[in-house]
Amino acid sequence: MELTEAIYKRRSVRKFKKETISLDDINQIIKAGILAPSAKNRQPWFFYVINDESTKELLLQRLQKGFDNLLEQNRQNNIQRPDIESARLTLNSIEQASALIIVTCRKKYIFSHDDNVDWYLNARDIEVSDLLSIGAAIENMILKATDIGYGSLWVCDIFYAYAQVVEFLQTQDAVVSAICIGRNNEFPIKKSRLPLEDVCLFIK
Numbered sequence: 264m265e266l267t268e269a270i271y272k273r274r275s276v277r278k279f280k281k282e283t284i285s286l287d288d289i290n291q292i293i294k295a296g297i298l299a300p301s302a303k304n305r306q307p308w309f310f311y312v313i314n315d316e317s318t319k320e321l322l323l324q325r326l327q328k329g330f331d332n333l334l335e336q337n338r339q340n341n342i343q344r345p346d347i348e349s350a351r352l353t354l355n356s357i358e359q360a361s362a363l364i365i366v367t368c369r370k371k372y373i374f375s376h377d378d379n380v381d382w383y384l385n386a387r388d389i390e391v392s393d394l395l396s397i398g399a400a401i402e403n404m405i406l407k408a409t410d411i412g413y414g415s416l417w418v419c420d421i422f423y424a425y426a427q428v429v430e431f432l433q434t435q436d437a438v439v440s441a442i443c444i445g446r447n448n449e450f451p452i453k454k455s456r457l458p459l460e461d462v463c464l465f466i467k
């Protein structure tokens with residue numbers, strides 16, 4: 264598939280067929296991710312792959328618990344949070360996905376950017392550049408998934424159950440995103456975009 268075709272064809276897919284995904288396909292997708300550019304070539308990413316149903320079920324139980332805790336806290340404090348209910352729907356997509364890839368920023372890069380470069384950026388700015396690098400990797404991955412016939416969903420709703428995800432992974436990394444991958448069980452129409460003129464200015 265041409266790059267342009269993949270860019271135009273990619274959609275956020277939220278319903279997947281119950282099919283297994285081959286290790287080779289998962290590897291191809293992750294390899295596309297690690298070819299992304301990264302600030303100072305730090306390659307701050309790490310990928311946790313869940314492609315078996317029982318492991319995913321354990322994670323889903325933790326995620327449910329995280330959402331339940333949050334809703335209960337808000338209920339006790341009389342706070343309405345419709346965003347939590349809507350974010351919870353993403354768990355259905357995770358449940359259906361053939362593979363879930365949780366992407367983290369490696370701890371080493373969060374706490375010590377000690378590569379002897381005379382940085383004039385502060386640590387936070389460097390963290391931003393690491394997050395941008397990871398975003399570039401994820402974009403490569405979802406385009407590669409499109410290229411080889413899979414649907415994908417970039418997921419940040421796991422942040423609502425952040426502590427549970429970290430505990431599940433037993434990691435000290437920062438959890439940045441997750442990606443659902445599977446064969447499409449829906450073909451969403453293209454979502455609208457702001458016109459070019461509204462988001463672009465040629466400065467003269």
Ligand SMILES: Cc1cc2nc3c(=O)[nH]c(=O)nc-3n(C[C@H](O)[C@H](O)[C@H](O)COP(=O)(O)O)c2cc1C
Binds near residue numbers: 273419
């Ligand atoms: C950083 C990021 C996080 C996202 N998190 C979620 C999510 O948790 N759940 C979800 O259903 N969609 C999520 N999305 C998908 C967006 O809703 C989607 O990209 C947007 O509506 C545009 O639709 P399209 O991807 O089909 O063009 C996320 C997208 C991005 C880039």
